[in-house]
Amino acid sequence: MILNGWLLPAIALHKPSPNFNARPELVDVSLLVVHNISLPPGEFGNGCIDQFFLNQLDSSQHSYFQTIADLCVSAHCMISRAGVITQYVSFDERAWHAGQSCFDGIDDCNNYSIGIELEGTDTTPYTHQQYVALVELTRMLQLAYPQITDSRIVGHCDIAPGRKTDPGDAFDWSLYRGKLALGV
Numbered sequence: 001m002i003l004n005g006w007l008l009p010a011i012a013l014h015k016p017s018p019n020f021n022a023r024p025e026l027v028d029v030s031l032l033v034v035h036n037i038s039l040p041p042g043e044f045g046n047g048c049i050d051q052f053f054l055n056q057l058d059s060s061q062h063s064y065f066q067t068i069a070d071l072c073v074s075a076h077c078m079i080s081r082a083g084v085i086t087q088y089v090s091f092d093e094r095a096w097h098a099g100q101s102c103f104d105g106i107d108d109c110n111n112y113s114i115g116i117e118l119e120g121t122d123t124t125p126y127t128h129q130q131y132v133a134l135v136e137l138t139r140m141l142q143l144a145y146p147q148i149t150d151s152r153i154v155g156h157c158d159i160a161p162g163r164k165t166d167p168g169d170a171f172d173w174s175l176y177r178g179k180l181a182l183g184v
């Protein structure tokens with residue numbers, strides 16, 4: 001369930017990020033973008049993604065962090081390897097996840113999309129719990145934002161080709177779409 005743009009606390013942890021702004025007026029939420037992230041790359045479960053989206057990443061922790069610590073980015077949600085959902089930005093606000101992007105001829109997908117990060121890499125199989133959580137989250141979002149039809153669920157790679165590759169070959173689109181279509 002979604003209330004005022006936020007998943008209920010029973011469904012998701014709330015860690016509000018300062019990295020958002022208002023969506024343009026008269027723009028409907030009509031696209032779901034699936035991403036992956038891991039910090040440092042390939043390492044999971046250390047809280048660094050939360051720190052990154054909250055502008056609290058300590059760049060002295062890891063050399064990689066020095067290349068990203070000054071970025072101000074966010075996603076609406078992240079799904080951990082254990083299938084736990086954390087929400088950082090209200091779905092009614094504009095999170096900063098897509099960057100330069102285009103879908104169906106419309107630029108700047110952040111204006112009209114919801115960004116979901118899966119904790120992972122392009123080449124590491126995602127967990128069963130992540131698919132289950134992603135399917136449940138997708139259904140809730142499609143109920144609240146009916147313009148997110150199945151054909152308007154894409155990867156970051158699809159809206160920023162040549163620049164982004166996530167969620168990568170490891171993401172099983174047929175498994176995800178199959179679960180979604182089952183409706184159970």
Ligand SMILES: [Zn+2]
Nearest residue numbers: 035036156166
């Ligand atoms: Zn991405």
